[in-house]
Amino acid sequence: MKNYAALCADRARFELRTTLRDRGTVMFSVLLPIFLLVIFGSVFGKGSIYAGSNVTFAQYMVAGLLASGLIYGAFQQLAIAIPEERSNGTLKRLVGTPMPKSVYFVGKLAVSAFIYIFQAIALLGLGHLFYNIHMPVSAHLWLIFIGVSILGLISSALLGVAFSSLAKDGKSASALAAPLVLFFQFTSGVFFVYASLPTWMQDIAAVFPLKWLAQSMRGVFLPANFSSHEVAQSFEFGRGFLILAAWSIVASALCWRTFRWLGKGRD
Amino acid sequence: MKAVEVRGLIRQYGGKPAVHDLDLDVAAGECVAILGPNGAGKSTTIEILEGYRHRDGGSVNVLGVDPAQPNRAWRNRIGIVAQSSDDLRDATVREAIHHFSRFYRQTRGVEETIDLVGLTEKASSRVSTLSGGQRRRLDVGLGVVGRPELLFLDEPTTGFDPEARQQFWQLIEQLKSEGVTVLLTTHYLEEADTLADRVVVIARGVKVADTTPRELGHRNEATVSVHWLENGAAREERTSTPTAFVAGLADRIGGEIPGLEIRRTTLEQAYLELLDEETQ
The missing domain is CATH 3.40.50.300 (P-loop containing nucleotide triphosphate hydrolases)
Incomplete structure (x- = not known):
């Protein structure tokens, strides 16, 4: 047996290779935000997001899609893959080997991180080439972008692992997770401008991570004076960080209490 | 021990x-x-x-x-071959064996393991393309790669x-x-x-x-049935002394006994009788 770091690297490579061979995962968890950028960008991309400003809808959209990418690559991917692996015998087989259990989660996080990094490069690259999307203007904003990405990845992945205990197999997991992701995309400022949504919708979305991820991403990719268009007149970076950190703690506790290696009734 | x-x-x-x-x-x-x-x-x-x-x-x-x-x-x-599973579909046989070999301290070589379970020709194939029997042999390969x-x-x-099934039994005999x-x-x-x-x-x-x-x-002690043909008709005799019975029969018929068979209770019969007793 090799040392722990080498084992984690092995697991990450194996997971990545096999995950990316699964067409469903590649379509719905990897490529979807990129398709959405192409579709929305081509239809509405060149129009201004607010009357009289020179910021395009595509620019607003990219912030939301980067936030969505964190949800697709981590939450949705894990919320579906783990129940699938619980029902098809993957987890049972692994837990019967000397592999430290944490290596499994490291492998999953590595896959989520890889998918997100791929999406971020593709969204920003394509956006820059075809939809005139501007990059963050300062090193400070790049740092915030990286910070939001890391915290978003961790909270989203932990929530995905916690959510995985709800479904009995991959099919029922996607029936639960996919509509939920769609709902939060509509209500969190990904497909529509958040400030223009009904207040009750804003209030629901404001409890959950996607709204804060999207808002922080807008803070990174929109001009600073656009904060006046936000409901709180600010991109609220500090508050966003705290709420994502709080969700990470809640999700960790849920994982700790509810995660099962074997299917129901098999203890 | x-x-x-x-x-x-x-x-x-x-x-x-x-x-x-x-x-x-x-x-x-x-x-x-x-x-x-x-x-x-x-x-x-x-x-x-x-x-x-x-x-x-x-x-x-x-x-x-x-x-x-x-x-x-x-x-x-220890090595575990659990009841049928449907995991590892997107890995190849070699990738799966190689990956699992990393978890163990003392391992059998990857190619040696693939060879042992008779999947050499399928080593580069996706697990999803294996037949039921091949898939089960992969399960054994994953169970024994750590030399349990x-x-x-x-x-x-x-x-x-x-x-x-015959091939599988040979594999277990070898282990x-x-x-x-x-x-x-x-x-x-x-x-x-x-x-x-x-x-x-x-x-x-x-x-x-x-x-x-x-x-x-007690199927080693139980009566056995002797079957033979006499005047074109099938005959059967249950006896606990088959050797003596057949010797007597040979004397009576005079020479080779047509269609001679001696049947001992099969394990299956013994097992079913045992379960029958238990449920009554």
Whole structure:
């Protein structure tokens, strides 16, 4: 047996290779935000997001899609893959080997991180080439972008692992997770401008991570004076960080209490 | 030396006993088959020994460790072939064996393992393209790549065609010849007869027999039936002294006896009779 770091690297490579061979995962968890950028960008991309400003809808959209990418690559991917692996015998087989259990989660996080990094490069690259999307203007904003990405990845992945205990197999997991992701995309400022949504919708979305991820991403990719268009007149970076950190703690506790290696009734 | 020692094992599901007061011993290097009808408690028992399920009572010792507190050093010494699974579909045979070999301290070589389970031609194929028998041999490959001292096989050949089953048995015989202790559950009496040094029959969570395949249901002592043809008609005689009977028959007929057959109770018959007694 090799040392722990080498084992984690092995697991990450194996997971990545096999995950990316699964067409469903590649379509719905990897490529979807990129398709959405192409579709929305081509239809509405060149129009201004607010009357009289020179910021395009595509620019607003990219912030939301980067936030969505964190949800697709981590939450949705894990919320579906783990129940699938619980029902098809993957987890049972692994837990019967000397592999430290944490290596499994490291492998999953590595896959989520890889998918997100791929999406971020593709969204920003394509956006820059075809939809005139501007990059963050300062090193400070790049740092915030990286910070939001890391915290978003961790909270989203932990929530995905916690959510995985709800479904009995991959099919029922996607029936639960996919509509939920769609709902939060509509209500969190990904497909529509958040400030223009009904207040009750804003209030629901404001409890959950996607709204804060999207808002922080807008803070990174929109001009600073656009904060006046936000409901709180600010991109609220500090508050966003705290709420994502709080969700990470809640999700960790849920994982700790509810995660099962074997299917129901098999203890 | 004992590989497995179980005393008074109890497991209940929702207050109903699934395994009741079961004792089981497996010596190092031995192959023991657990037989029993569906729902008898075979898999529950083996999964408790594998460290997958908890127990409600009794003591269990597997290679010196209580499986209720499995540790990595212990996992290094056992191999598990659980009931059929559908994982690893997107990996190739070689990738899967290679990946799992990384978890163990002492390993069999990747190519050696692939060769051992007869998947050399399929080494670069996706697991999703394997037949049922090939898939099961991969499961064994993953179970033995860490050179286990004790191998668990839970219904390893369910759904096999006869040829695949024969090949599978050869593979297990080879592992036995390497000194691996094997504990298997099966529905196939012929499988237990071929592979096992000892059979344990469980019915409704209770052990009803623990003996060698030859002695199950006293079939070594029981009467046998002698069949032959006389004047074109099939004749049959049940006797406990077949040698004397056939000698007498040969004298009477004078020479070669047409269509002579001596049939001993098969393990399957002995097993079914045993279960019949238990349920009455």
